Amino acid sequence: MLHINDLTYRIGEKVLFEKATLALPAGARAGLIGRNGAGKSTLFRLIFGELSPESGRIQVRKGIRIGTVAQEAPGGEESLLNIVLAADKERAALLRELETVTDPHRIGEIHTRLADIDAHAAPARAARILAGLGFSEEEMHRPCSSFSGGWRMRVALAAALFAAPDLLLLDEPTNYLDLEGVLWLKQFLRSYPHTFLLISHDRDLLTDSVNVIVHLTERRLDFYSGNFETFQKLRAARQAQMMKLRKKQEEKRRHMEAFIARFRAKASKARQAQSRLKALARMKEVELVVEERVPPFYFPSPTRRLNPPLIRLEEAAAGYDGRAVLRDLNLRIDPDDRIALLGLNGQGKSTLAKVLCGRLPLLSGVMRHHKRLRTGYFAQHQLEELNPQQSPYQHVLDLMPEATEAERRAKLGQFGFSADLADNPVQTLSGGEKARLLFMLAGFHAPHLLVLDEPTNHLDMEARARLIEALNDYEGAVILIAHDRQLIEAVADRLWLVDGGVVRPFEGDLADYERLVLERARMMRKRARAEKSACEGRRGQAAGETEAAKKQQAAPGERRPNVGRLRRELARLEEDMAALEEKIGVFDAALDGGRLYAEDAEQAARFAAARTRLAEELTRLEERWLALSATLEELEAARSQS
Secondary structure: OEEEEEEEEEEOOEEEEEEEEEEEOOOOEEEEEOOOOOOHHHHHHHHHOOOOOOEEEEEEOOOOOEEEOOOOOOOOOOEHHHHHHOOOHHHHHHHHHHOOOOOHHHHHHHHHHHHHOOHHHHHHHHHHHHHHOOOOHHHHOOEHHHOOHHHHHHHHHHHHHHHOOOEEEEEOHHHHOOHHHHHHHHHHHHOOOOEEEEEOOOHHHHHHOOOEEEEEEOOEEEEEEOOHHHHHHHHHHHHHHHHHHHHHHHHHHHHHHHHHHHHOOOHHHHHHHHHHHHHHHHOOOOOOOOOOOOOOOOOOOOOOOOOOOOEEEEEEEEEEOOEEEEEEEEEEEOOOOEEEEEOOOOOOHHHHHHHHOOOOOOOEEEEEEOOOOOEEEEEHHHHHHOOOOOOHHHHHHHHOOOOOHHHHHHHHHHOOOOHHHHOOOHHHOOHHHHHHHHHHHHHOOOOOEEEEEOOOOOOOHHHHHHHHHHHHHOOOEEEEEOOOHHHHHHHOOEEEEEEOOEEEEOOOOHHHHHHHHHHHHHHHHHHHHHOOOOOOOOHHHHHHHHHHHHHHHHOOOOOOOOHHHHHHHHHHHHHHHHHHHHHHHHHHHHHHHHHHHHHOHHHHHHHHHHHHHHHHHHHHHHHHHHHHHHHHHHHHHHHHHO
């Protein structure tokens, strides 16, 4: 599918790839991992041909379609559904041609090809993807321009997934998703029918949805079969083996050096000594991969502990422009609380965070808080509020005007800013470095309450691990909004669900919540079938069957279509679909958590392939059900009129 041979590429003086080689087989569900700045996104641009390698070759199998998420968020007055449908360029071109073509032979060819690519099912498939990414049915028909940039990037992701290219390249697709969207994407990628290469720092996604890990390290691409958990075990074993080889080599080197030092001057031993000297020179040192140290994060704990509660909300409502997003808020936060907010985007998690930080006034009700309460707030949109010309040192200067330079530098060092980095303008910092600066500002005055809204978007795995350590060392209260499951499980000890305008405790853990989300998605699919929500494009097949039925009805002496037979067929299809969903659930349970991948990768691959086949069969039956439902509806309407 994808072959990279002896790839070398550099940006300025920095070498990103040096004789890197990779063979990615067809059907691989691959995760590409590596430190921020290592060159992962650059590799995607090289594969696309946007950049040319300094040396080496990148080959993709002839005739395959390569796809990715558009870098620019879509816009305009087109509906979300139409934007996603347009991503299938062949289907769109065929439908456009069908509007003007007059040659009967060509019309027949177009209809045949549309049937081959299952074009009539496209609107329903596009709607399922949009629903999985958090859009309601009503929102799917709204113009794209009416949504914020983050939501429009979800539309771009939906379009890439809908196009289903032979090789799909995804660069941090979870950055614009909430936890529910990540859970859906994890399920979707498990059954993706082609090959994908995914850049991600989300360990849960890399454990549950991939069967290959490509590790970009030391300017090379290392291939590991299995998911992220398997990769960790294999790499640890490889490192241990390398350390053993290094130790043996050092012992052999010391022995040779001792022999040479002892016998080099003796004529009888001179030849052996010279031979050992040459062997010593030829001995290639075993290289150990030394990971670059990740600077720690640091959140100073409050110097004085406050009596509980820190904050109490009573019969409160919050929202914007007089419209309540949240209502009936009766909540209490204590000094030792660690709370994660769950719920779909748009339900009010960020609204609640702003209320707790005093950044958004209540529409009604009361918020009582300790008079000495200090809060720290982190949110992704604050990246745009940083002064791009100022350095981290200048930001600290504003906060510590009376301090000495040494004191300011020491403060910056606590947050991982070296002397050089502290003097660089913000506009030259990486996304992770800007996030580090925001963390410093949020925790600068040792707050009693830290509110963190999606803090991991620009952090790689090692930085996320340091963030978890810092939050667990911090002795204040934490309110956390995140799509990173590992972060939530490691930091939070309480879960609040924000849903339908209210906030309530969630009794259970994240595994329980994941089951709830997936069950809700399954019920939505069943309800859609029950409501016979046929989308554009499906009516073509239904209309054809209806027209045939009408002709049969009009023909003298011929039998009327059997409505009872159609109803029995629909009932049988519903039973078959229920059975398939039950079987898919069995495979999902077996594959859940990635343990099977680690214990028996071949069995896991067989299970994943079987699940994919069942999912495809379920989709086919769903399409048949909808088509027959439309036909039955038309026939019953015609009956009632006659």
